[in-house]
Amino acid sequence: MLTVKSLESGYGKIKALFGIDLEIKQGEIVALIGANGAGKTTFLKTVSGLIKPSGGNITFEGKRLDNLPPETIVNLGISHVPEGRMIFTQQSVETNLEIGAFGRKDKKEIKQDMQKYYDMFPILGNRRKQKAGTLSGGEQQMLAIARGLMKRPKLIFLDEPSMGLAPVLVNQIFKIIKELHQTGLSVLLVEQNVKKALKITQRAYVIELGKIVHNGKSSELLNSEAIRKSYLGEA
Amino acid sequence: MKFNSLLENPIYVKAGYILAILLALFLPKIVSDMYYLGIVNYMILYAILCMGLNLILGYTGLLSLGHAAFYGLGGYTTAILITRYGFSFLSCLIISGIVALLFGILLGIPTRKVRGDYFCLLTIAFGEIFRLVAQAWIEFTNGAMGIVGIPIPKIFGWSIRTESDFYYLGLTLLGFTYITLALLVNSKFGRAFIAIREDELAASVMGINTALYKIIVFAIGCFYAGLAGSYLAVYQTTITPSNFRLEESCLMIIMVIVGGMGSLLAPIAGVIVMTIATEYFRGISEYRMLIIGVIMVAVLLFRPQGIFGTSAFKS
């Protein structure tokens, strides 16, 4: 579905990715893990078009994505739920969801989808008229995910969805991600909560200093020494 | 490319400087047509203004659209002191610079609190207040008619009458401007100003009192405008509020940009190019200002560092 070959990218002159190869198959849930500053967010931003790649190529369902603007890429079916949630804090919960569906013409179904997510996240339903900035961190994360789903994507990128959330909420978010995958959505999950991420994903890539250093079945990586090292250094 | 490598060779550069200085010293002997010498005198006037503005704009990165007001403060100070109170030109010149400097400090104080673009608005507002007050306060400034009949200035017995006299007076002021600016820019203060332009926050953790330095730089830049205003008053023998309109501030900015921001002598190139362009297009005078505007936008879009400016303003 998504194939990334020797992708290079960075900010201005500063390179952050040095030849990333990554693949996601239809219906898969894949984790991309690595320490802070390893290049995870840069990778997502490059695929979704926020950063222009400096080398390599990205194909999604046979179409080249590199050098397309983000608004085109999202319309091809990739939703990117950015790090730090980045909801529109001055707008109502409802407006945030409507904006998520920007460009969709099927008004009725948009309404249905919104209702679906209000049912899925009742707290959002209760606060639909409230400014999104007044939501708590966990609620904002739910809103960000729901907003990302309003486009009816085929593939969704989740960047650090558990960041800054209380443990109870973290579990809840991971449950939601698991359920989403079960509905047939393909997921690429970037996480700092490595263990949980490996638990709910099928495969995982480990990124270090802009390069993929391991990849394989999540269950195998879960107890691997390599992962611990990647995070805490050699003992 | 060739031009740049020529600039890098110290021998050519030195020869160039000597040639330029000789040319400057003997120009009135070479240019006999007073009309052209008059144009050169205006160039000198603008060079002083633009070098001062460049300190604010190009070195420190503060956008000031009120430079004409400080120019005007100098002009009115000299005009009023000479015509009404019989001050000597030299004392007027100094007082004019100081008046502009003091107002510069006053207007510079807000830079401490206010963001860059709001500061720009402040300078516009100040410029307009100055012009409108000069227009409305008829008892003091003679309103829109301006102050006329400013007498011929004398310095230590030297009466400055002819275009050539004014040329040497201007050249002296320009030399003073250059030397004092060079001293400042090549000191730790100059580096501090540039650091503020490059990254104000980083500058502050380098131990630079950014709030104070912005006031200093603004006031010093305005000081030169005061000098230029004083020169204008005696050179034109009349000044009116319309000498100091916002368009004048814009023109100075255009000159600085075309020449190049953040390099000491570069604005002079802008002054020369823009003055010649203005003269060249005189034949189609109604389109002249339009063409100048187009040049300005084009320069900004395609060569924002100007002819000789620093790469800080390049994309």
Next chain:
Amino acid sequence: MFFDVLLIGIMVGAIYTLVTIGYSMVYSILKLMNFAHGDVYIFGTFICYTLLSKYSMNPLVAILIAALLGGLLASLVEVVAYRRLRSEQHRMISMITALGAAYVIQNSNELQWGNQVLAFPSILTAKTFQLFGFTIPITQIIILVIAVSLIAVFTLFLKYHPYGKAILCVSEDIPTASLMGIPINKTITMVYFIGGMLGVVGGILYSTSYNAVSLAMGFRGTIIAFTAAVIGGIGSLGGALVGGMLLGICENFIGVYVSSSYRDPITFLLLILILLVKPTGIMGSVDQSKV
């Protein structure tokens, strides 16, 4: 007397609000001081003047054409002069480019219409009516109604139309908005278009109520818009309304009770004082930049 001044102040305030909206929106999205704003609106006002006085066109049609042309000019300026500069660059450069664009438009306007004050045809009735013992001119009421309803329409557009919401989201966060599929370039051009249009209508209303149009009103308009936007807090519609009204009313009172020739200096002084006391405007909030 007091009441008349207040009424005119409110009318002028409503007009200023129209002029301010576009300016404030642009600022909130791009953080760009659009110096060309006033020159665009005076261009539209001149167009309307020509259509009315030379071709005796139906006022409504003339206003519509003028507003459309003004909007187009504003978007043209955006595409030609500002778009390239939107990427990372020294902020001062984009500000000066805006200044350059203003210069070009202003000089083009001058070529066409000169720099004299022209008599703008009066398109509204000069009749008055009595209410609670006050004489109220109908012109001012009509102008007020037009201005207020345009502000209302635009507010509703922002609140309910998908593109309106898109504008609000773009002004909050451009990258995230693009992740939602919002075409950023198109949206920004649209903001310029709408801002230009509203400005032109404001300019026409102002000119018709004073029966005058001149080149100098353009630059003054830019300053007014900026001042009102800053006073009210940049980027919010409410702010534009508060700022515009406050400015319109203050200005009229100063003009009548203090001195008409010191009207503008005092207004500008007010601006300076407000910036000194509360740099974020009366309704604005503080933003702390990330280190």
Next chain:
Amino acid sequence: MSLLTAKAIGKNFGGVVALDDVSLTVENGEIVGMIGPNGSGKTTFINNLSGLYAPSNGEFIFNEEDITGLAAHVITAKGISRTFQNLRVFPNISVLENVLVGLHCRINVSLWDVYFRFLKTRKAESQAKEKAMAVLEVADLASRKNDLAKNLPYGKQRLLEICRAIVSDPHLLLLDEPCAGMNPVEMDELADFIKVLQKKGITVFVIEHNMRFIMSVAERIIVLANGAKFQEGTPAQIQNDKKVQAIYLGDEGDI
């Protein structure tokens, strides 16, 4: 007496608690590391210490002097220098000039001197240049002194930023993620460089994500989580601490 004592530092941003009751000490000559997940408040701590923000609660005692809430330039003059997470060299001036800006508060020249005492100014300037060059020599940047800072490779720019910070002979150097964006070779060079600085008597406080780096450089590590101090110990202790592992790797939990 410790070089730096932070007493119960707290910082709120409009109701959001970024730092909560953080107390720590830094001894003279130490290299102290601070780690913690994203958003745990590390940079906020440094920003408060270096005077970019004023803390909402608590106080910083530096060299037995209360420096809480002083302006950034004053704190620098007192001997605390810093670098930035997102690299803030002055891009359009030369390498040498960058370092000279770092010397700003140590060049004893007033405006009066600039205009009226040329000889004094010249002497001060040339002394400053010598000093700057000496620092550039140590960092192996001397040969590139005339290059614009932005034309250096990324790793060298990072190094330049540190040179700029240490040229004023600070007592305490704060490094905010100095490794970000560096490759492993550059990181090793940096680690060596920091140890050289320590030998020169500079106390170093470093925030870093890269564990390999911080474990090899720091003598003592403080772990921050959710704005509060979470753990403190030697690198070995921190590495084997189950609780620290949990905040970095998370737990499996019941999903």
